Amino acid sequence: MNRFTKYWFLEGFNLFSKLSKASMMQLSEIPEMENIEKGARIEFDKLNKNCVFFLKKGTVKIVDGSSGNVKCIVKRGNIFGELSLFEEGKTIKEVAYALEESIICFIDSDKMEELIEKHSSLKNGLIKIQGLRIKKLETRLSDLLYKDSSTRIKEFVFYYVREFGEENSDGTFTAKNLLSHKDISNLTNTSRQTVSNVMSNMRKDELIDYNSKQISTINNLKKASGGF
Secondary structure, three states: OOHHHHHHHHHOOHHHOOOOHHHHHHHOOOOEEEEEOOOOEEOOOHHHOOEEEEEEEOEEEEEEOOOOOEEEEEEOOOEEOHHHHOOOOOOOOEEEEEOOOEEEEEEEHHHHHHHHHHOHHHHHHHHHHHHHHHHHHHHHHHHHHHOOHHHHHHHHHHHHHHHHOEEOOOOOEEEEOOOOHHHHHHHHOOOHHHHHHHHHHHHHOOOEEEOOOEEEEOOOHHHHOOOO
8 A cells, every 4th residue: 555545544643633744754654554344353463563553444342352341442533552552561451343344554562662752742642542541441430339320321322322423413413333232231331131221211211213223312412311
């Protein structure tokens, strides 16, 4: 794949927004690109080295390599596998799966560290990304302590549809239905049966509607989710 295509690929990531065009052109010589089929497993040690991944198209889920539990969902325009930059020499016990057809770009962590040393904006950008992820983990822990399972599931469903979907003209949102009930139970620390029951009740209460392909809010999202 030529350098200009890779340049286009990387241009859409906020992490690189402060780099000059010349720096971006140099950077575009480094990454490898790959089309990923739906359901395919993405190993974090591409090329026998830990890598940092950039998701240009699609959605992936990050799974704990030991327990098999889903840890988070990553949408296009974001990075994953960056823990390899903070845990040098350690095997990253995570894998990713494509929830739909995706396009990724990856750079081995050693080369990424070299780029970070040359460009302080990359270091600041990665610190910001880690800070946001820590904040999300703190929110999940707080929810686990202070909210019941039904509330956690409802709020996650509304979050997912808004974050991974698109807004309709009437203020409702529609997203691809990419997650299984087991995935949602992992992400909300509940059981699969509880997820099924809560989502069925949400549909009966006309908060959401869903099928095998998509999930939608029925009323304005802020009204339906109590401002979540």
